[in-house]
Structures are given as C-alpha cells and as structure tokens.
Amino acid sequence: MTEEKPLDFTREITSRLGGETITHCYQCGTCASTCPVARTTERYNPRQLIRLALLGQRDEVLKGDTIWLCASCYNCQERCPQKVEVADVIYALRNMAIREGNVPAIYMEFATGLMSEGRLAPISKFLEKKRTEYGLPPLKPANVEALKIILAATGFDKIMFKKEGASP
Ligand code: SF4
Ligand code: SF4
Known part of the structure; x- marks a missing residue:
C-alpha cells in the first residue's frame, strides 16, 4: 500500500x-x-x-x-x-x-459502448419494443465516426484505453 x-x-x-x-x-x-x-x-x-x-x-x-x-x-x-x-x-x-487505470468495470463498458456504437448502452430488442409500446419512434444509429473524432480530440480514448500518447 x-x-x-x-x-x-x-x-x-x-x-x-x-x-x-x-x-x-x-x-x-x-x-x-x-x-x-x-x-x-x-x-x-x-x-x-x-x-x-x-x-x-x-x-x-x-x-x-x-x-x-x-x-x-x-x-x-x-x-x-x-x-x-x-x-x-x-x-x-x-x-x-x-x-491510474482504476476504473470500475461498468464504466469501461460504457466507454466501450460509446466508442463502438456511440451510446453508453446498446439498443436492445427490449428497449425497441418498449419504445414501440409507448408510441416512440425507433432510435437512429449514432454518428460513431464523428463521435470518435470528438473523443480523440478530448483525449478520452487515450485516457480510458491507455493508448500511446496518453498524458500522465
Ligand atoms: S459541508 Fe462537507 S465539504 Fe463542506 S465543510 Fe462541511 S464537511 Fe467539509
Ligand atoms: S454530489 Fe450528491 S451524491 Fe455526490 S456527494 Fe454530493 S450530495 Fe452526495
């Protein structure tokens, strides 16, 4: 310690x-x-x-x-x-x-979802069904490429995933 x-x-x-x-x-x-x-x-x-x-x-x-x-x-x-x-x-x-790499697993899941799908949580069939039941339109896919540019500019990807060039 x-x-x-x-x-x-x-x-x-x-x-x-x-x-x-x-x-x-x-x-x-x-x-x-x-x-x-x-x-x-x-x-x-x-x-x-x-x-x-x-x-x-x-x-x-x-x-x-x-x-x-x-x-x-x-x-x-x-x-x-x-x-x-x-x-x-x-x-x-x-x-x-x-x-320092001390990130709870759930936050890493959120970060991974954000980087790969542009959302903290994936759009599940359950969610789609509930939206239909409530008369809400289907969710549109996020613009992942644009989001990745923003996340890279802020250093989010480097900090969360420890890529080369991360600042201490
Ligand atoms: S409210 Fe909390 S943070 Fe503010 S002085 Fe009191 S103990 Fe400290
Ligand atoms: S921000 Fe809200 S939840 Fe967090 S310590 Fe303060 S009162 Fe508690």
Whole structure:
C-alpha cells in the first residue's frame, strides 16, 4: 500500500481542475447530511471521503469504490458552508483514478459502448419494443465516426484505453 504524505496528496488534488477547494473543508458534515446516497448506504459519506483524502489516504481513495458512488446531484456543493466544491472534488478524484487505470468495470463498458456504437448502452430488442409500446419512434444509429473524432480530440480514448500518447 502506498503511504503518501497528506500534503502531497492534497497538493495533487488541488492542482487538478475541480479539486482546488478541498482544503477549505472543516468537517462540519453538512454534505453528508444532505447527500441522498449517504442516506441509502453506510458505504458512502462525502465528509469521510474528503477527510480520507486530506489525510493522504491515496490508495483507499483512488483504488476504492467510494468515489464512484456519488450521484453528482450537487446537493452538497450547494450547501457547503465553506464553499467546498464537493461534487467537483469527487470528479477530480475520479479523473485521477481513471488516469491510474482504476476504473470500475461498468464504466469501461460504457466507454466501450460509446466508442463502438456511440451510446453508453446498446439498443436492445427490449428497449425497441418498449419504445414501440409507448408510441416512440425507433432510435437512429449514432454518428460513431464523428463521435470518435470528438473523443480523440478530448483525449478520452487515450485516457480510458491507455493508448500511446496518453498524458500522465
Ligand atoms: S459541508 Fe463542506 S465543510 Fe462541511 S464537511 Fe462537507 S465539504 Fe467539509
Ligand atoms: S454530489 Fe455526490 S456527494 Fe454530493 S450530495 Fe450528491 S451524491 Fe452526495
């Protein structure tokens, strides 16, 4: 297990887009009390996640599944008295985890679907049937080639699939 000095990890986070405000946290717990995910599972608590990060628990934060449980509702960010951009800090942590190859399987499936079919989830026969039942038109195929150009321009393919030239 990598033990990193707390300040090293904190500096790393604050240098990332979205992570800048993490050091403003004074552990009041407002984020946890307003978080819909924390209400449904004891496995998730944004205050504890911030605390772990500030204590330099890099492996626990970046290799665990906690950062992936956030629903990005921004309740916490709206209410934090210290103006910690909690949801954006979690995005920064996710981006760090992805760059180190720690991506949950379901997200890799989404990424693969996006690259191959231009959709996060394939159009299944069940989905087609349901759309017909609800009187909705069939879904049109996505413009995969155009999407690939956009994903390549943003570096998405390199980061997710570790192609040559990926930035660290
Ligand atoms: S609401 Fe803000 S200051 Fe309070 S624990 Fe959460 S992130 Fe920290
Ligand atoms: S953005 Fe994430 S951490 Fe914040 S309240 Fe919503 S689910 Fe909880």
